Structures are given as structure tokens and as C-alpha cells.
Amino acid sequence: MEKKKIYWWRTLASFILVLFTMPLGHALMILMEKFMQPEAVHYAGFMMGFAGLVMVIIGVFVKGDTRQTLWGLLGGLLFWTGWVEFLFLYYARRYGVQPEIENGVVVTKPEYLIMPASFGLWMMVMTMYIFSTRNGCDFITWIQEKLFGARKNKIVMQPMTHHTSIITFMELNMILWAFYLLLMFCYDKNFLGDHHPVTYLVGIGCFIGSLFMLRRQLRIAAWGANIRMAVATVIVFWTPVEILGRINFFHEFWVEPEKYSTLLLCILAAFILLLAYFWLKASKRKRAGS
Incomplete structure (x- = not known):
């Protein structure tokens, strides 16, 4: 049986491109909160989300395919930051939601404390995906197979209209949303708590899961599809990173961007170079195909 080719470079490049968005996104929010007036932050956040939607x-x-994926990825990141996180921040501040404080240190910001209230909305969207569309998400496909069995092809007969940008956008936002909800549930002492064994198991499970996802990603030849797989892989991989940072296993340098400006600028430069590389590759393939 012929072995599938392994695409080391495009997998590594895709993984790093998406991975670098995590510390950069965190640092951007913190810098805006520290150096902008609260009213300006909310206006800027709203414009950021609008710009993401336009993209x-x-x-x-x-x-x-690659260009559409990049537009969806970048637009989705701006949309999530501007119209999700900053809007939660706005309403948390407006109604005086207090942060969670331990030993005089803020461990959970107010906007994340109210985010679990959106669980029903997340389930609403997931219900639509599970019952109304055939798609390439292994998790949703597995649920459909378990729920519907032999009737799966009758209940979910066809996919939605295929727009790669929209697919990337929805994948990014739905997975980010899901894992934020998971982490907030784990951190909540009314349920588990950040030092609970189940929380550690969640982190370990996500790390192991990300390795299996990376293994699959290595066999994806198309650049656009590889980037889209990297979105899911990175978010799952980042979950144990968040948990380890929460329990002070290591120092999260992205929460103090003014102290680690050189490192973050290097990450930003690498991100821009990778983005330019992907864009040029897509342009060359377009010219070659014309």
C-alpha cells in the first residue's frame, strides 16, 4: 500500500502562521486597553470587527483557495477580537462586572467571566451545523454518524454553498468560541477550578489531540486546506498553553507586551513574512494556471 506524501514545510509554515496570531492577538488587546481611552477602545474595537467582516x-x-483562506483567517481574527471580545469588554465595563481576583492578582477579566452566558448561542449554531449540513469537520461528522447512523445521508444530504473565506471564518470563530467556553467552565470553581485534575486532563487531552491533528495536517497537499487545518490544530494546541499559563507554569510574555516588545516585534515580523510568502505562492500558482 502506497504511503501518502508528507508535506513538512507547508505544514510547519501553516502551523506557525496561525500560532503567531495567538500571542499577537492577546498583545494587541492589552496594548489597546493600556494606551487608549476606554471610549476610544470600544470605537476601535467596533471598527476592527467591521473591518474583519468586510475582509x-x-x-x-x-x-x-489559498487567498480566500487568508482573507477568511485575517478577517475572522479581526471579527473575533473586535465584535466578540471587545463587545464583551464593553458590556462588562458598562454594567460593572468585577474581575476574578486571587491573591491580589486578576486571574480572569470581566469580559471572560460573562462569556459562558453565550453557551446557548453556541449550541444554536452547532445544532444548525449538525442537522443541516455535511461538512469536512471530523468532530461534527462523528456526531452526525453517532446520532443519525444509517440515516445520516438522508438528514444531512448536502453541504452549504462553498465559500472558502466563509468556511475559514466560521471554523476559526466556532472553534475559538468552543474552547473559550471549555476553559471558562474548567476555571470556574463552582464546577471544577483551574487546579482541578479534570482541568489538567483537558489540557493533556488537547495536547495529545493536537498531535494527531498535526499528523493529519502533514498529509494535506493543498496550501489553503493546510492552513485551514492549522486553524483547528493550533487552537486545540493552544488550550494546554492557556491552562499552563493560568497555573503559572510559565510566564505568558504576551500579557506584558511593553516589557517584551522586541520578542513580539520579531513574532510580528515573522508572521508578516509568512503571510507574504503564502500570498506570493498563491499568486504564482494563479499565473501558472492562467
């Missing part, structure tokens, strides 16, 4: 829509009309 995702632009991605629907551009040509090329």
Missing part, C-alpha cells in the same frame, strides 16, 4: 466578504469574491 471575509472580500474573500468570497477573490480567486484562489
Whole structure:
């Protein structure tokens, strides 16, 4: 039986591209909160989310799978930061939600404390995906097979209209949303707590799961599909990183961007170079195919 080819470089490049968005996104939010007036932060956040939505829509009309994926990825990141996180921040501040403090240190910001209230909305969207569409998500496909069995092809007969930018956008936001909810549940002392054994098991399970996902990603030849797989792989991988940072196993340098500006600028430069590399690769393939 012929072995599938392994694509080390495109997997590594895709993984690092998406991975670098995590500390950069955190650092951006912290810098905006520290150096901008609260009112300016909310206006900037709203414009950021709007810009992200526009970018995702632009991605629907551009040509090329890789380009559409990049538009969806970048637009999705701005949308999540601006219209999800900053809007939670706005309403947490407006109604005086207090942060969770331990030993005089803020361990959970107010906006994340109210995020679990969106669980029902997340389930609403997931219900639509599970009952109304055939898609490439292994997790959703597994649920459909377990729920519907032999009737799966009758209940979910066809996929949605395929717009790669929208697919990337929805994948990013739904997985981010899911794992934020998972982490907030684990950290909540009314349920588990950040030092609970189950929380540690969640982190270990996500790390092991990300390795299996990375193994699959290594066999994806298309650049765009590899980036989309990297979105899921990185978010699952980042979950144990968040848990380890929460229990002070290591110092999260991205929460103090003004102290680690050189390191973050290097990460930003590497991110921009990788983004340019992907864009140029897509342009060359487009010219070669024309």
C-alpha cells in the first residue's frame, strides 16, 4: 500500500502562521486597553470587527483557495477580537462586572467571566451545523454518524454553498468560541477550578489531540486546506498553553507586551513574512494556471 506524501514545510509554515496570531492577538488587546481611552477602545474595537467582516466578504469574491483562506483567517481574527471580545469588554465595563481576583492578582477579566452566558448561542449554531449540513469537520461528522447512523445521508444530504473565506471564518470563530467556553467552565470553581485534575486532563487531552491533528495536517497537499487545518490544530494546541499559563507554569510574555516588545516585534515580523510568502505562492500558482 502506497504511503501518502508528507508535506513538512507547508505544514510547519501553516502551523506557525496561525500560532503567531495567538500571542499577537492577546498583545494587541492589552496594548489597546493600556494606551487608549476606554471610549476610544470600544470605537476601535467596533471598527476592527467591521473591518474583519468586510475582509471575509472580500474573500468570497477573490480567486484562489489559498487567498480566500487568508482573507477568511485575517478577517475572522479581526471579527473575533473586535465584535466578540471587545463587545464583551464593553458590556462588562458598562454594567460593572468585577474581575476574578486571587491573591491580589486578576486571574480572569470581566469580559471572560460573562462569556459562558453565550453557551446557548453556541449550541444554536452547532445544532444548525449538525442537522443541516455535511461538512469536512471530523468532530461534527462523528456526531452526525453517532446520532443519525444509517440515516445520516438522508438528514444531512448536502453541504452549504462553498465559500472558502466563509468556511475559514466560521471554523476559526466556532472553534475559538468552543474552547473559550471549555476553559471558562474548567476555571470556574463552582464546577471544577483551574487546579482541578479534570482541568489538567483537558489540557493533556488537547495536547495529545493536537498531535494527531498535526499528523493529519502533514498529509494535506493543498496550501489553503493546510492552513485551514492549522486553524483547528493550533487552537486545540493552544488550550494546554492557556491552562499552563493560568497555573503559572510559565510566564505568558504576551500579557506584558511593553516589557517584551522586541520578542513580539520579531513574532510580528515573522508572521508578516509568512503571510507574504503564502500570498506570493498563491499568486504564482494563479499565473501558472492562467
